[in-house]
Amino acid sequence: MSEPIIRLQNVNKWYGQFHVLKDLNLDVAPSERIVICGPSGSGKSTMIRCINRLEEHQEGKIIVDGTELTNDLKQIEAIRRDVGMVFQHFNLFPHMTVLENLTLGPVWVLKQPKAEAEATAMKYLERVRIPDQANKYPGQLSGGQQQRVAIARSLCMNPKIMLFDEPTSALDPEMVKEVLDVMVELAEETGMTMLCVTHEMGFARKVADRVIFMDHGEIIEENVPDAFFDNPQNERTKLFLSQILH
Amino acid sequence: MDRTLPGTDRLPPRADTGVVGWLRSRLFSSPLNSILTILALWLLMLAIPALIDYLFVKPDFAATTAAQCRETGGYCWAFVREKHRLILFGIYPYDEQWRPLLASVILVGAIVCSCIRWFWKPFLGLLWVVALVAVGVLMWGGVLGLTYVENAKWGGLPLTLILSTFGIAFAFPFGLLLALGRRSHMPGVKAVCVVYIELIRGVPLVSLLFMSSVMLPLFLPEGFSIDKLLRAQIAIILFAAAYVAETVRGGLQAIPKGQYEGADSLGLGYWQQMRKIILPQALKIVIPPLVGIFISLFKDTSLVVIIGIFDLTQAAKAAVSDAVWRGFSTESYLFISVIYFIFCYSISRYSLSLERKLDQGQRR
Numbered sequence: 365m366s367e368p369i370i371r372l373q374n375v376n377k378w379y380g381q382f383h384v385l386k387d388l389n390l391d392v393a394p395s396e397r398i399v400i401c402g403p404s405g406s407g408k409s410t411m412i413r414c415i416n417r418l419e420e421h422q423e424g425k426i427i428v429d430g431t432e433l434t435n436d437l438k439q440i441e442a443i444r445r446d447v448g449m450v451f452q453h454f455n456l457f458p459h460m461t462v463l464e465n466l467t468l469g470p471v472w473v474l475k476q477p478k479a480e481a482e483a484t485a486m487k488y489l490e491r492v493r494i495p496d497q498a499n500k501y502p503g504q505l506s507g508g509q510q511q512r513v514a515i516a517r518s519l520c521m522n523p524k525i526m527l528f529d530e531p532t533s534a535l536d537p538e539m540v541k542e543v544l545d546v547m548v549e550l551a552e553e554t555g556m557t558m559l560c561v562t563h564e565m566g567f568a569r570k571v572a573d574r575v576i577f578m579d580h581g582e583i584i585e586e587n588v589p590d591a592f593f594d595n596p597q598n599e600r601t602k603l604f605l606s607q608i609l610h
Numbered sequence: 611m612d613r614t615l616p617g618t619d620r621l622p623p624r625a626d627t628g629v630v631g632w633l634r635s636r637l638f639s640s641p642l643n644s645i646l647t648i649l650a651l652w653l654l655m656l657a658i659p660a661l662i663d664y665l666f667v668k669p670d671f672a673a674t675t676a677a678q679c680r681e682t683g684g685y686c687w688a689f690v691r692e693k694h695r696l697i698l699f700g701i702y703p704y705d706e707q708w709r710p711l712l713a714s715v716i717l718v719g720a721i722v723c724s725c726i727r728w729f730w731k732p733f734l735g736l737l738w739v740v741a742l743v744a745v746g747v748l749m750w751g752g753v754l755g756l757t758y759v760e761n762a763k764w765g766g767l768p769l770t771l772i773l774s775t776f777g778i779a780f781a782f783p784f785g786l787l788l789a790l791g792r793r794s795h796m797p798g799v800k801a802v803c804v805v806y807i808e809l810i811r812g813v814p815l816v817s818l819l820f821m822s823s824v825m826l827p828l829f830l831p832e833g834f835s836i837d838k839l840l841r842a843q844i845a846i847i848l849f850a851a852a853y854v855a856e857t858v859r860g861g862l863q864a865i866p867k868g869q870y871e872g873a874d875s876l877g878l879g880y881w882q883q884m885r886k887i888i889l890p891q892a893l894k895i896v897i898p899p900l901v902g903i904f905i906s907l908f909k910d911t912s913l914v915v916i917i918g919i920f921d922l923t924q925a926a927k928a929a930v931s932d933a934v935w936r937g938f939s940t941e942s943y944l945f946i947s948v949i950y951f952i953f954c955y956s957i958s959r960y961s962l963s964l965e966r967k968l969d970q971g972q973r974r
Binding site for chain 2: 416417418437441442444445447448449451453454455456457458459468469472473517518521
């Protein structure tokens, strides 16, 4: 395995008294696609939110692309430039048009000229198949369209790593596929490292290099998708899979 | 049969549309509503004819003296004709009163320009610099062949406008910083802001004005004094800023955590987040209460009378104290009420239109 792009070493985190991440260890290779699943409250979202410091870990080390996450704001901002994130509830900026949402980061953080940022933005809007919505406000789009805008917004920053935090959980059922299609394409056409918290098992089988199962703040089991789904080893994994694959 | 097919739309029932429909749904929808409607009509019928009678029918428009006014009764227009310049410009030298008039017009013009979106460009700052210099030159004089008028002689409307314009212009950004400070993660900054806001909000404006005019000079070194008008201005700014801060804080708290996280995930720094993401949304939410603060600030400037500054209200009082025109306080106060109302109502209407404009296309 080549030098990992993300490395978690004995990471611990508590919410008050509640031990939410317990001694997590994880190495992610560049270009690797990992799907993380597990029951709610298992710490899977918290884990990926620690990778771009939306949550702070209390013990252990998190190293992203050679830089260790500490309290140093400059380092945190540097890492966030390289790590894109897609949220369950999109978190688009409702007072800006789609195009403004997409160019905000490139113009203000990467200091790109506006015209260049807009050209890039249009390119990614084509890619997520909604270039015609560029001048609308997020509130005028459907959930699926909003999530695709959110994906495009992250891509505009040209990140090395993409984090997906349950990207399809808040969508109406008929819109899940359009978002997953975009994500599959992204996985197949780019060499981007992807970490995705999701229960979309079809997606996991299709694109994941590795599936990780978490429960009670620990990584219980990890394996390549086929082996993970067809031959789970741990009792808790079996129970979980039987509950979601009905 | 046809109606149940999809795709065929029908018009709403006749009774719900048009004048009759509107009357029925808005004014007579329930017994209580009908009673209230009738009551309101009755009150209007009492008030409006009486008001017209008082203002236009009874008074003798040709009257020129107090005695003639007393004879006919009703609103004494002669009083307004006689005293409006004193009320509007205070004790500013009579022959120079075109200067405060022009200064007021420039100030109001600059404010109106600032309200129009087309002007929201960098040159608006330049426009304000020019306007303020012009106002200063006109009011003080001493240059360009204008005689010098010390600011103790300023009064009336221009003074009210100056106090409230600067009050809003400085209290708003200061309040904004206080609101951000109160939500800061840095305990020192937070503590200072909380103490400041709570102290100021726990004290009436009148006492702040007294402190600034009576107590402050006691603490200043001998021979060093700050102008009385400036002291009152600072007191007003400090006071309004605390209220602006609390209002803006309410707006900040209404912004979902996801907005901060979305901005964080793009790598935006704190000030970029505030400027581009959080404040535009938070301020939009608090436009109505914020405008409420500005309106009350405009009216509260009348409290400077207690430290002897000659603003619009004080000027109205002075006009009545003239022995010849004693007893016409209704005329005087009605006159300034109309002026206050015009300004406050304009601010209020503008805020409504601003809300509507900012709302376009982005309702969630």
